[in-house]
Structure formats: structure tokens, C-alpha cells
Amino acid sequence: MIKDNLHEINSKLPSDVTLVAVSKFHPVERLMEAYNAGQRVFAESRPQELAAKVPQMPADVQWHFIGHLQTNKLKLVLPYVSLVQSVDSLHLLQAISTWAVANSRVIDVLLELHLGAEQTKQGFSEDEIMAIISGADIPAPMKGVRIRGLMGMASNTEDRAQVEGEFARIEALYKRIKASGMEDFDSLSIGMSGDWPLAVQHGATMVRIGTDIFGPREY
Numbered sequence: 691m692i693k694d695n696l697h698e699i700n701s702k703l704p705s706d707v708t709l710v711a712v713s714k715f716h717p718v719e720r721l722m723e724a725y726n727a728g729q730r731v732f733a734e735s736r737p738q739e740l741a742a743k744v745p746q747m748p749a750d751v752q753w754h755f756i757g758h759l760q761t762n763k764l765k766l767v768l769p770y771v772s773l774v775q776s777v778d779s780l781h782l783l784q785a786i787s788t789w790a791v792a793n794s795r796v797i798d799v800l801l802e803l804h805l806g807a808e809q810t811k812q813g814f815s816e817d818e819i820m821a822i823i824s825g826a827d828i829p830a831p832m833k834g835v836r837i838r839g840l841m842g843m844a845s846n847t848e849d850r851a852q853v854e855g856e857f858a859r860i861e862a863l864y865k866r867i868k869a870s871g872m873e874d875f876d877s878l879s880i881g882m883s884g885d886w887p888l889a890v891q892h893g894a895t896m897v898r899i900g901t902d903i904f905g906p907r908e909y
């Protein structure tokens with residue numbers, strides 16, 4: 691039962707860590723079960739799916755986007771979300787800024803650090819993130835976007851030491867940027883169904899959990 695799964699996770703999750711329910715590939719009825727059990731933050735990874743679900747869910751849901759976002763899909767996503775967790779290129783960051791200015795919005799984003807061993811995973815290197823944060827890579831102060839923190843996805847492996855090493859790496863980068871006095875920088879999104887307790891030990895302020903709440907996805 692979704693309600694029991696949420697209860698179980700919430701009983702173990704520190705109260706200052708945000709539980710993001712990853713609802714991709716699950717039908718709205720399942721999301722409503724979670725909503726009725728008190729869950730309010732949901733994340734989707736495909737623009738069309740997000741845009742279709744938003745009008746079917748209550749207005750007080752907070753939506754996050756966690757998938758690869760192409761710049762020609764911004765209008766399916768940005769009107770609805772409170773956070774884009776998966777900014778993985780400077781080109782995308784600049785396109786979000788342009789959209790936000792044109793639509794009189796400020797969009798909160800996380801920069802995705804390429805963390806796992808898998809080549810296919812998206813994300814910036816640490817140097818690329820530091821270049822953005824320091825402004826070296828950005829010609830003028832970027833309007834309309836607020837960089838709130840970092841997101842990372844650890845390797846999909848049973849090797850606990852490897853996952854732990856990856857979380858330690860993103861935690862160190864997060865703390866380094868925070869210590870530099872960066873304004874509004876307060877979110878570290880790490881941890882999924884298999885590894886979230888470890889992520890919490892490494893300073894996660896947000897965990898993204900799908901399977902442990904909704905069960906397996908049917909692709």
C-alpha cells in the first residue's frame with residue numbers, strides 16, 4: 691500500500707529532509723493515493739507526462755522536474771514546476787533564464803553533477819559547476835534563475851563503498867559552494883529507493899523516491 695510505504699519512509703526520514711515522490715510512469719490514481727496520505731511534492735521526468743498530470747492533480751501539489759530537459763520542451767515544464775532538479779548544461783540554464791525573463795518568473799534550479807560510473811548519466815563535472823557558480827562561464831549575471839543547490843544520482847550498484855564515495859564527493863562540493871557564501875544555496879538532492887538512508891548520512895536535504903513508494907514502474 692502506498693500509504694504504508696510513505697508512512698514507513700517518513701518514520702525514518704529526518705523531518706528536515708524533503709521527501710520527493712517520483713511518480714513517473716505511474717497513473718494519476720496512484721499519485722492521488724499518495725496525495726491522500728499527505729504527500730505534496732511529486733517529481734516527473736518526461737515533459738509530456740508532467741503536463742498531462744498537472745491538471746489532473748490538486749493545485750497544492752508542488753512539482754519538480756528530474757529528467758533530461760530539451761530546450762524546445764521548456765513550455766511544457768516551466769509553467770508548472772517549483773524546481774528543476776536536472777539542469778545538466780549551460781545551454782539549458784541559459785534557455786531557462788531567457789524563458790523566465792520573458793514570462794516574468796524566477797525559476798529555482800539545481801545543477802546536476804555527473805556522479806555515477808555510467809557513461810550515459812547526464813550532468814556537469816565539478817569544474818564545470820565551479821565555473822558556473824563563480825560566474826566565469828556566464829557573461830552577465832543570469833536573470834530569472836536561482837541556483838538552489840546540487841542534484842546527483844549515484845551508480846546503480848550493490849557496492850556500498852562506491853555509492854558512499856560518490857555521495858561524499860557531491861557532499862564535499864555542496865559544502866564548498868555553501869561555504870563560499872552563495873546566496874539561496876540550500877538544497878542537496880541525493881538518494882533514491884536503494885540508497886536514500888546513505889544519502890541522508892551524507893547531508894541530503896531532499897531524497898527522490900519512486901519504487902519504494904509506488905512499487906515497480908511499468909515502462
Ligand SMILES: *Cc1c(COP(=O)(O)O)cnc(C)c1O
Binds near residue numbers: 735757843882883902
Ligand atoms: C526515476 C528516478 C528516481 C527514482 O528512482 P527509484 O529507484 O524508483 O526510487 C530518482 N531520481 C531520478 C533522477 C530518477 O530519474
